[in-house]
Amino acid sequence: MSDVASREYDLAHAxxxxxxxxxxxxxxxxxALLKPRVMSLVVFTALVGIVRAPGSxxxxxxxxxxxxxxxxxxxxxxxxxxxDADIDALMTRTRRRPVPAGRIAPSEAxxxxxxxxxxxxxxxxxxxxxxxxxxxxxxxxxxxxVYTMWLKRWTxxxxxxxxxxxxxxxxxxxxxxxxxxxxxxxxxxxIIFFWTPPHFWALALYKSGDYERAGVPMLPVVAGPAETxxxxxxxxxxxxxxxxxxxxxxxxxxxxxVVASVSGAxxxxxxxxxxxxxxxxxxxxxxxRLFAFSILYLFLLFAVLxxxxxxxxxxxxxxxxxxxxxx
Amino acid sequence: MSDQNKAPEPEQDEGVxxxxxxxxxxxxxxxxxxxxxxxxCLLFYIVTIVKLGPGVxxxxx
Numbered sequence: 001m002s003d004v005a006s007r008e009y010d011l012a013h014a015x016x017x018x019x020x021x022x023x024x025x026x027x028x029x030x031x032a033l034l035k036p037r038v039m040s041l042v043v044f045t046a047l048v049g050i051v052r053a054p055g056s057x058x059x060x061x062x063x064x065x066x067x068x069x070x071x072x073x074x075x076x077x078x079x080x081x082x083x084d085a086d087i088d089a090l091m092t093r094t095r096r097r098p099v100p101a102g103r104i105a106p107s108e109a110x111x112x113x114x115x116x117x118x119x120x121x122x123x124x125x126x127x128x129x130x131x132x133x134x135x136x137x138x139x140x141x142x143x144x145x146v147y148t149m150w151l152k153r154w155t156x157x158x159x160x161x162x163x164x165x166x167x168x169x170x171x172x173x174x175x176x177x178x179x180x181x182x183x184x185x186x187x188x189x190x191i192i193f194f195w196t197p198p199h200f201w202a203l204a205l206y207k208s209g210d211y212e213r214a215g216v217p218m219l220p221v222v223a224g225p226a227e228t229x230x231x232x233x234x235x236x237x238x239x240x241x242x243x244x245x246x247x248x249x250x251x252x253x254x255x256x257x258v259v260a261s262v263s264g265a266x267x268x269x270x271x272x273x274x275x276x277x278x279x280x281x282x283x284x285x286x287x288x289r290l291f292a293f294s295i296l297y298l299f300l301l302f303a304v305l306x307x308x309x310x311x312x313x314x315x316x317x318x319x320x321x322x323x324x325x326x327x
Numbered sequence: 328m329s330d331q332n333k334a335p336e337p338e339q340d341e342g343v344x345x346x347x348x349x350x351x352x353x354x355x356x357x358x359x360x361x362x363x364x365x366x367x368c369l370l371f372y373i374v375t376i377v378k379l380g381p382g383v384x385x386x387x388x
Contacts, residue, residue: 024349
């Protein structure tokens with residue numbers, strides 16, 4: 001048996017139940033390959049990009065764009081699960097995924113991911129916008145090839161650079177709606193880009209055993225918890241003012257400015273607590289708190305941006321920025 | 328001719344026999360694929376109408 005075939009056989013039978021032949025997956029297993037939780041975040045941030053883009057877009061075209069972005073994100077997830085099945089089988093968080101559990105053959109996951117990737121990019125390009133399709137194709141390539149195949153097992157900066165893949169969806173949405181790339185869409189990209197390291201490193205701090213067992217060079221495994229805490233704090237120091245900047249630049253309203261400032265202060269407080277509490281249960285609790293709050297933080301920022309775009313009259317005009325500067 | 332010299336009867340090859348659960352999963356996968364393809368056709372139809380307008384059929388061949 002060749003190495004590749006052997007790897008495929010081992011993976012296929014790794015978690016197989018005795019009463020179940022391999023590769024008879026249910027529809028739910030294929031849905032799981034799409035990483036629906038990640039997909040929901042991608043859809044949400046892409047929707048914000050669509051509604052905040054200048055000009056108007058027909059609801060059917062907007063829906064088509066969102067569908068393609070969602071399927072493209074799902075394709076990235078399937079390709080990631082195909083490539084990472086060997087290390088997924090070693091980690092408690094991921095070992096029940098369809099490929100390491102033996103319910104879907106690696107080759108099927110690969111074919112499924114490639115089909116959806118090509119299909120989503122083609123449909124987005126044909127029905128919505130070529131630039132958006134090109135950005136979606138780059139996003140899928142960046143996540144599946146640059147992050148999953150190259151960076152993830154090579155450098156502790158994996159999720160910093162790879163985080164760009166998760167930051168692109170609002171830009172894709174913006175391009176789908178406007179046909180271009182605006183400064184605000186770049187800001188949305190940067191907010192998610194700088195949010196990703198504190199979010200994932202907080203998780204990695206209390207799941208470092210998993211990553212160590214799988215040989216993934218996450219920062220806590222390679223540089224230690226102290227350096228990870230320092231870098232989380234540094235990235236949060238960049239993230240918080242960046243998240244307020246749409247209000248300062250007059251792109252977002254007063255409510256966004258207040259929410260970004262208050263939730264940013266909380267995010268920073270939790271990052272400082274994590275930096276200070278380095279031992280025992282308190283350290284783990286601080287990491288879990290920061291991880292949980294980081295999800296709420298990003299959700300709040302984008303939710304307010306979404307609401308402001310849908311009901312702008314209720315949330316004050318864009319002249320809020322000049323007021324902040326005392327102009 | 329003794330019994331020992333008789334040629335063995337060929338075993339009946341039944342191939343892969345699916346359990347009821349596996350058949351149910353295959354059916355649900357087939358239904359899902361059908362729904363996705365149907366949805367895709369509907370999407371292309373609606374987007375065509377949206378992009379080209381109701382006058383899509385009123386044009387010279």
